[in-house]
Amino acid sequence: MCGIVGLFLKDKALEPRLGELLAQMLEVMSDRGPDSAGFAVYGAGRPGFVKISLRAPAGIDAETLAATLRGAAGGEVELTVRDSHIIVEVPAAAEASVRAALAANHPEIAVVGSGERMEIYKEVGLPKAVAERFGLSAMTGSHGIGHTRMATESAVTTNGAHPFSTGQDQCLVHNGSLSNHNDMRRVLAKEGIRFETDNDSEVAAGYLTSRLAKGEPLGDALKSALGDLDGFYTFVVGTESGFGVLRDPIACKPAVMAETEHYVAFGSEYRALAGLPGIETARVFEPEPATVYFWERAA
Amino acid sequence: MTTRIVDLAASSVRELNQALHTDKGHMHWQVLNPAGRHSIAAGLDAPATVEIDGHVGYYCAGMNKHASVIVRGNAGVGLAENMMSGRVHVTGDASQAAGATAHGGLLLVDGNASARCGISMKGVDIVVKGSIGHMSAFMAQAGTLTVLGDAGESLGDSIYEAKLFVRGSVASLGADCVEKDMRDEHKALLFGKLTAAGLAGAVDVGDFRRYGSARTLYHFHVDNVGAY
Numbered sequence A: 001m002c003g004i005v006g007l008f009l010k011d012k013a014l015e016p017r018l019g020e021l022l023a024q025m026l027e028v029m030s031d032r033g034p035d036s037a038g039f040a041v042y043g044a045g046r047p048g049f050v051k052i053s054l055r056a057p058a059g060i061d062a063e064t065l066a067a068t069l070r071g072a073a074g075g076e077v078e079l080t081v082r083d084s085h086i087i088v089e090v091p092a093a094a095e096a097s098v099r100a101a102l103a104a105n106h107p108e109i110a111v112v113g114s115g116e117r118m119e120i121y122k123e124v125g126l127p128k129a130v131a132e133r134f135g136l137s138a139m140t141g142s143h144g145i146g147h148t149r150m151a152t153e154s155a156v157t158t159n160g161a162h163p164f165s166t167g168q169d170q171c172l173v174h175n176g177s178l179s180n181h182n183d184m185r186r187v188l189a190k191e192g193i194r195f196e197t198d199n200d201s202e203v204a205a206g207y208l209t210s211r212l213a214k215g216e217p218l219g220d221a222l223k224s225a226l227g228d229l230d231g232f233y234t235f236v237v238g239t240e241s242g243f244g245v246l247r248d249p250i251a252c253k254p255a256v257m258a259e260t261e262h263y264v265a266f267g268s269e270y271r272a273l274a275g276l277p278g279i280e281t282a283r284v285f286e287p288e289p290a291t292v293y294f295w296e297r298a299a
Numbered sequence B: 001m002t003t004r005i006v007d008l009a010a011s012s013v014r015e016l017n018q019a020l021h022t023d024k025g026h027m028h029w030q031v032l033n034p035a036g037r038h039s040i041a042a043g044l045d046a047p048a049t050v051e052i053d054g055h056v057g058y059y060c061a062g063m064n065k066h067a068s069v070i071v072r073g074n075a076g077v078g079l080a081e082n083m084m085s086g087r088v089h090v091t092g093d094a095s096q097a098a099g100a101t102a103h104g105g106l107l108l109v110d111g112n113a114s115a116r117c118g119i120s121m122k123g124v125d126i127v128v129k130g131s132i133g134h135m136s137a138f139m140a141q142a143g144t145l146t147v148l149g150d151a152g153e154s155l156g157d158s159i160y161e162a163k164l165f166v167r168g169s170v171a172s173l174g175a176d177c178v179e180k181d182m183r184d185e186h187k188a189l190l191f192g193k194l195t196a197a198g199l200a201g202a203v204d205v206g207d208f209r210r211y212g213s214a215r216t217l218y219h220f221h222v223d224n225v226g227a228y
Helices: A012-032 A062-073 A092-105 A127-134 A181-191 A200-213 A218-228 B013-022 B184-196 B222-227
Strands: A003-009 A036-042 A049-055 A078-082 A085-091 A110-115 A118-124 A143-149 A164-167 A170-178 A231-238 A242-247 A256-259 A263-267 A283-285 A293-296 B003-007 B028-032 B049-053 B068-072 B087-090 B106-109 B122-128 B142-147 B163-166 B177-180 B209-213
Touching: A003 A012, A003 A170, A003 A231, A003 A242, A012 A036, A012 A127, A012 A143, A012 A263, A036 A127, A049 A092, A049 A118, A062 A078, A062 A085, A062 A092, A085 A092, A092 A110, A110 A118, A110 A164, A118 A127, A118 A170, A143 A170, A143 A231, A164 A200, A170 A200, A181 A200, A200 A218, A200 A231, A218 A231, A218 A242, A218 A293, B003 B013, B122 B184, B142 B184, B163 B184
Parallel strands: B003 B028, B028 B049, B049 B068, B068 B087, B087 B106, B106 B122, B122 B142, B142 B163
Antiparallel strands: A003 A143, A003 A263, A036 A118, A036 A143, A049 A085, A049 A110, A078 A085, A164 A170, A170 A231, A231 A242, A242 A293, A256 A263, A256 A283, B163 B209, B177 B209
């Protein structure tokens, strides 16, 4: 089943409430996905710096880790620990050496994603508990996406939880199941896209990363996905400045959207949107199958 | 006539549906704060009127018998599925599989209905003022589907004896579904359905085209005897 949600704010005045609104949307979708949950938030970023989202086993010594990473980065490294996740902010130029140092010295730590503004958190457990562990309701930002998982194609593990990220500031949540993911994974792996799991949804994320890397805008990349990805899907996608939605041509998986002058919101069911401010007068609609929807923030 | 008001911010859907069964003293109900909850006013079996103020979730007014259900908002998947009789009216849009397998009654959608509207319908009359999505009236067996707007791909795939009237364009017809002549008897039938939906005179029956079964799929054909 799975539940997915997304919120893209047009009105900066709502940005302090992004996490609170997203947390409430995520919790309502618990019935659709009680296995695990995750979310990505596009918050403040520092130009020239990259935030690497890490998942570390319990008991990791943040101070030792910081020292190791400072050595690798050759300078400023800032760590923010939130439960099992650590956000490491490093100069963009040092990202590769920091990742190499992590791989060499801390194989027990997983890199969940990275970007100037994107932070990703995901864990096994009920969505409400996952949101509380990471303090989602206090987070701020311009847009965010979330997922509540009922596993079908791969195991109930944190690695199998969404969102999936394979590119800078890019992530995806998926409701459905892809049937050509093994084939597509091989094709993308040859192009150099790295995959951490056997999960079908990660392949969709990798596919979009590949298209965006070739210079396609998000809308075009989603359009290409219609031809190349086979199976059931409703995707909600985040990039540094954008937010996109795509459903397969058969529209197997549910989707409902709401738009006001203040925000665009996505939910697997309307229930997820029912608590948003001004929803009573929002334009509530079902996105058409095989139709690309995306919104970009004004630069 | 007194109205019984049920606020779903304070009561559960189960309490509401239970009350709709046991409290036969009230023939007029108002449901507040539906907030997209599922199965609201499902399984009604008395000629009561239920007005729901807001958007509803899945299976609203499913299995309806005798009752009149009005949704002031949008409806989720499976609106009025397997309705037997009565009337269901949605002022907004309906999601997928509206009127699925419904045997009777009238389903009126003021907005659009998405994919698989009237799938396997068995006698219901469905009137959609907007457009309908793909695979609508799939395996439709009986009843009428009237669409003032357009129809999506594969309309009436594997259709049996339901009658489909579309005023706008049809993206494509499904297997064994064909356009048929719009004779006077069909115009009269359509006018009756439009009248029941409160649309008499609002649209011209001459603007509609009729679609139905070519009857080549579900009748045994002697040429295929070798296949059995």
